[in-house]
Amino acid sequence: MAENQKVFVSPGVYTAEKDLTFVAQSVGVTTLGVVGETHKGPAFEPIFVSDFNTFRSRFGGTDPEKYTDSQIPKYETSFIARSYLSQSNQLFVTRVLGLSGYDAGPSWQLLTIGEMQTSLVQSGVTAQTTSVYTDNYFVPLTGGTINTSTIYQTLSNSVFGSAISGMTTSPVGGVSGPFRNAYQVTGDTWYNGTGDEVGTLITEISHITNNLLDNDQSSFEVSGSNEYYYYGFLYTGDTYLQFQSITGRTGQPVSVYNRLGVNTNFGPGSYGLGATYPLAATGATQTFQEYFTGDTNDGWYLSLFDYKGDSTTCTSSCYSGGSFNMFVSSASTGTTYVQVPTNTGVSGNTGTSSINIVKGLISENSSTDVLNIGSYTAVTSASTWEEWSFGSGALGNSAKPGTILYKNFWSFSAGTQAGREGAGQSGQYLPNKYPFVGDTYGTGSTLSGAITTLGVDDYTGGITDYRLVSCGNDVTHTTAIQGSHPAYTAVSVTLSGFANTGLIPQNAVNAGSGGIGLNLRYNDGTTAGGKIAGSLIANGLSGDVNNTWFVTGNSLSSFTTFYTGTCSAVTYLGLSISGSYSNYDCVSANTDYHNMTIATLRSRGQSTLTSGGPTYQISASTGDGYKQGGVDLDCSGVFQDLLKDPFSSFGISAKTDEGIVHKFTTSLDTSKKDYISRVLGRKVFDRKDTEVPIFVEEVYPNLLKYLYRRQYVRGINCCSCYRPAARFNNTLRTSLGWYMNEWQTPTTPYVVSELRGTDVSRLFRFISISDGTSANREHKISITNISFERLEFDIVVRDFYDTDANPIVFEKYTRCSLNPTLPNFIGRKVGTSDGDYELKSIYTMLELTDSVLEGDLKDALPSGFEGYKFRQSCDSTTNPFPQWKTKYFTPGEVVYDPYFDSAGNLTNSSISAGDNIRKNYLGLSTGEGAAIDFDFFEYKGYKTPTNVCTNVSGSDWPVLTQGFHMDSGATVVVAGSGSYLTNTATTLSGKSMFMVGAASFQSEPTKTTDPYYKLVSRKFTLAPYGGFDGWDEYRKTRTNMDTYRLGMTGYKYGTCSDTTYPDATGLGSFKKISTTESNTDYDAYNRAIHKFSNPEAVDINVLVTPGIDYVNNLSLVNNTIDMVENERADSLYITTTPDYNLFVDTTTDPKNKIDATEAVNNMEDSFIDSNYTATYYPWVQVRDNNTNKQLYIPPTGEVVRNLALTDNIAFPWFASAGYTRGVVNAIKARTKLTLDDRDTLYVGRLNPIATFSDVGPIIFGNKTLQVKESALDRINVRRLLLQTRKLISAVAVRLLFEQNDDVVRQQFLDLVNPILDSIRRDRGLTDFRVVLSNDPEEIDRNEMNGKIYIKPTRALEFIFIEFLITPTGASFEDI
DSSP states (O other): OOGGGOOOOSOOOOOOOOOSOTTGGGTTOOOEEEEEOOSSSOBSSOEEEOSHHHHHHHHOOOOOOBOTTSOOBTTHHHHHHHHHTTTOSOEEEEEOOOSSOEEOOOEEEEEEEEOBOGGGOOOGGGSSEEEEEEEEEEEESOSSSOOGGGOEESOTTOHHHHHTTTSOSSOTTSSSSTTSSTTGGGTOOOBOTTSOBOOOHHHHHHHHHHHHHTTOGGGOOGGGGGOEEEEEOOOOHHHHHHHIIIIIHSOOOBOOOOTTOOOOOSSOOOOOTTOOOOOOOOSTTOOHHHHHOOTTSOOGGGGGEEEOOOSSOTTOOEEEEEEEEEEEEEEEEEEESOSSOEEOOOOOOTTSSEEEEOOSSSOTTOOOOOOOOOOOOOOOTTOOEEEEEEEOOOOOTTSOTTOOOGGGEEETTTOOOOOOOBTTBOOTTSOOOOSOOSSTTSOOOSSSSOOOOOOGGGSOOOOOOOOOOEEOOOTTOSSEEOSSSOEEEEEEEEEOTTOOOSBOOGGGSOGGGTSOOOEEEETTSOBOOSOHHHHHHHTTOOSOTTTOOBEEBTTTEEEEEEEEEEOOOEEEEEEEEEEEEEEEEEEEBOTTTTTBEEEEEEEOEEEOTTTSSEEESSOOOSOSEETOSSEEEEOSGGGGGGGTOTTSOEEEEEEOTTSOEEEEEEBSOTTSTTBHHHHHOSSTTSSOTTTOOEEEEEEOHHHHHHHHHTTSEEEEOSSOEEEOOSSSSOSSOOOSOEEOSOOBOOBOOOEEEOOBTTBOOEEEEEEESSOSGGGGGTEEEEEEEEETTTTEEEEEEEETTOOSSSOOEEEEEEEEBSOTTSTTBHHHHHOBTTSSSOOOOSSEEEEEOHHHHTTTTTTOOEEEEOOOEEOOOSTTOBOOOOBOBOOOOOTTOEEEOOSSOOGGGOOOOEEOOOOOGGGOOEESOSSTTOBOOGGGGSOOOOBOOSOTTTOSSOBOOSEEOOEEEEEGGGGGOBTTSGGGGGGGGSTTTTSBSEEEEEEOOSSOOOOTTSTTOSGGGOOEEEOOBOOBOOOOTTOSSOSOSGGGSTTSHHHHHHSOOOSSOTTOOOOSSSOBOSSSOBSSHHHHHHHHHGGGOOTTTSOOSEEEEEEEETTTOHHHHHHHHHIIIIIIOSOEEEEEOOOBOTTSSOSOOGGGBOOHHHHHHHHHHHTOOBTTEEEEESOEEEEETTTTEEEEEOTHHHHHHHHHHHHHHSOTTSOSOHHHHOBOOSSEESSOOOHHHHHHHHHTTOEEEEEETTTEEEEOOOBOBOSSOSGGGBHHHHHHHHHHHHHHHHHHGGGTTSOOSHHHHHHHHHHHHHHHHHHHHTTSEEEEEEEEOOOHHHHHTTOOOEEEEEEEOOOOOOOOOOOOOOOTTOOGGGO
């Protein structure tokens, strides 16, 4: 109860208490405000920081970086914070970001060559030419490991080689044809798609044979004849059906062996030499894509197709080449009688009506048997094919030695005659099972698609085994052939008409006696004459002339080549090959990956005062389109591998506007020294623009590696995609350079709900608290432990650069809910950007959708996120994308299989050891199956507006990447429909919005086999993107000088001419954004400084503005002084005095040093007169502990540290100078001041940083910048007044709205006098008096006016001591 309200009724002694000390506790608390640049953090908002660790996490640590070619420390703010926070715990930081942005200039984008779109090669009818081939190989089964020298062909000119000789004539590597010539099959080297040798086809046959025999001839068994070996294969519609018919319908196994790694088994199996298994086939219903488009199939066969583009044909999207396949069927072994076959040189004369008689082919008493040869034949619609013909072997007892029975010599595959039974004549050796011959038991067509699908019963067996015959003297001729050196004959025959093939009986000579009526001719062209027998004998044929004539003719058969030899009892393995080849002139590249931007190059340059914006080394201002400007790629000569290997080295030629050509050798291989970023640099000023005129703005090596490993990309296009600068050539608005807008805040895409029907709902998105470019790589966010049972989930804020295996957690919010009525509602947990829910995070805030806020989605759970926006490149190009991790790999699962197998023919497939679900996250991941490049999250600008002079922001690009959703069924969510109807105009229109997970995700999983069964597996990660600093990256320093104020010269150099500024000469870099403000850095700084203008909003008593000084930024300094004096009136402003020419790149020239006299002159020229401001000279050298580098910075940090120290150990009215409260923690001062220097500075109002040998640098001044000499020209007095005013104002405000009478006046005195008395006791005042007015007029105006008279205690600055020397006998008492 107030004293005047007490009523004393009876006499007594009454006591009362009055606390006169309650205000003294707030005396001496220092609070600093800083306006400057930092690595990261919120922009244009004073943020309170209590310690340097917090400052470092929110704004970044110290960094010695300077502005380019200057001595201005870029991040002085962090050094000030480090010093100041060592003595105080109250700091407000306002970060400055840019308002103007910049024109990023012309761009050149490196584009991929997409691999051939193999799904388009599905029908032989689309081919320009088709061909068929068959051939046979015989491999001796003696003499050790098989090699090319012991493999024999039937045809010296190789039917197979001829069949495929029509391949493209301009292959990779520049040599004609993938097989290089028509006789590749005979031994020439075969190259794969990267130009590496893979041997010859015969080499490959030897590999197959060795595998069949396991490199041990004795291990071969007849069962081998039941196997088929499939080699090659690029799927066309027909070859696909062939393969399916043989392997999928016959029940016959297909060998897993394949040297080049093509998957030849649809079923599961072990991983062996060169074999891979993408997935299992379930039967005839298996789709074409399911069979052949798995990631794990090797792409060596793609080397048969050549990209048609080159250094001059850059826009091609075609591949030319062929679809090639080969079937190899093994037969049982057969013994024949030849050591080395001899080509007789005899060949049939086809296409004539004459029959050639072969003279001297078989010697007397010789026999011919080539047994046990299997064959699979692919035939043409012309009903002609090529194969071996053989004798059947079993000679009857009636036959003489050396007799060849014509009915025992058959076309192997014709199957048109079973053979005449009789003595010594049997058809048992004719094949009765055929693996495949087209139409049912006929010839059909293997290329036209007229293939009869036969049932399993029709194809039940392999090739029938044949009896072996050996060298011997068994006269019965049942198991051997008599004679010590019997000969053999093997004939390669081309059949036509399907007539019997073999020997011509005697009665065939005369047409009148049943013969065919052909003229007989010797092979030398002479006529045989009417009597056949004598002629034949005369030509060296003996034996039974009725049964031993070899003849050829077009109506029977055409024997093309004869081989003979002598018996040496060699056993051979016979392999028949056949297949087809289709030639294509233009097969499209895979449009999803062709011409995809994989890197963007920019021109270096510089923005200067008069340029108003960047002037580029390579302006490239001549137009839009491919191959424009002064940057070209070189993929010729030593660089030609770039077309087929995107990681090979290539040349870049950069021609400047001055005509100087710079050439560089670079690559996209991050492990190489010539990696493009290492060669060209990543920033405008990290290389000399006169030496390296271009730099890398973005590059996506991880995506490129991902695509190449999966055979989606073959190489890099020889021509880049050029786009002009934003400020000119804007007719088509195609520039990628519109970065001409203010700073941006990173955000994530919207997080979406689980699949509900066929749609999902937006839930929320994260907005970074930190602004600008660095915030793009500050943190990422994982949503984990998603529980359908509890309808809860966790949010984990992680370090952007951490790994899934070792996450670095910044913050964690557990058991979050989307139910607004619950205490664990996500908004309450984290905080929202609209302020409805208090921010709890220092990294991120939420933007909740209305549906979530209103509780409509209270039972929903986050299950994925939408895609990221990206910029659009040139026409007919595709955009890079982040490849999210969509599944957890199981042990043994193939992650990817590159093009070609590794050395030793071992598979180079990447086989997963199995994902540890605790150490892997879906979505944005560092694990297997993901491809994330950090450049993707950087700001990409906007589409150039129609008017670059007036627009301050461009329009959104239409490019949208796929997001990620955990539900495998989320592919039904399509852009342009449902919730995403508005996405019709995006590049994703008509496509699924999401890459999807491996299983359904709509309820609590119950099966242990479900990949989401464990709670720890239900998680995904995403990251914010699109933050932008807003500075002009082409300027070496900021445009915060006086000349860049609105309407000044620097501004007009950058703005377009208009009615307000008709003399402006710019192109739109600068713009007027309000009646008093432009978008230059001057106004950016001014805006940030004025965030401290309201003392009621932000309570500080010291203000610093690192990065600006009164010599180069006088207007900003004056604006700050004006704000401090007139709007705040409670703070001391410390401004910077330059001690060196700040706009030079080195400090070695003493001429650039600003001495004490010049510094004072600079102050005088500024006309600053303020007792609210102080400054110090010279700069001091400090060490950056992060880099261990030393740099000179203004002493501001140490000044404010000593102000805080003074408040801690004394009071604000004590001077922060001298040995007690002015020691500078620095290595040294730039200048060691003399006494004269200190005198000059102090007279000129600059406080010296003196250097003394015992303690080093010390603050040795206490002056403000007031010109007039008074008590307020001292900092300690100014701080006394500031503190006194603040304290008295704080208590006086309590009296507002009280009754304006004598009582309230007394209350005022009772509040104020104790404050002043406390300051007096603490040596701040020598005396004071408070006088209040009692003027009735003032009372009527609701005023109470008063005056406070104070006598401040002055700081001792000058000590004069006179030493008097007295005689020895003098008495001191007498002096």
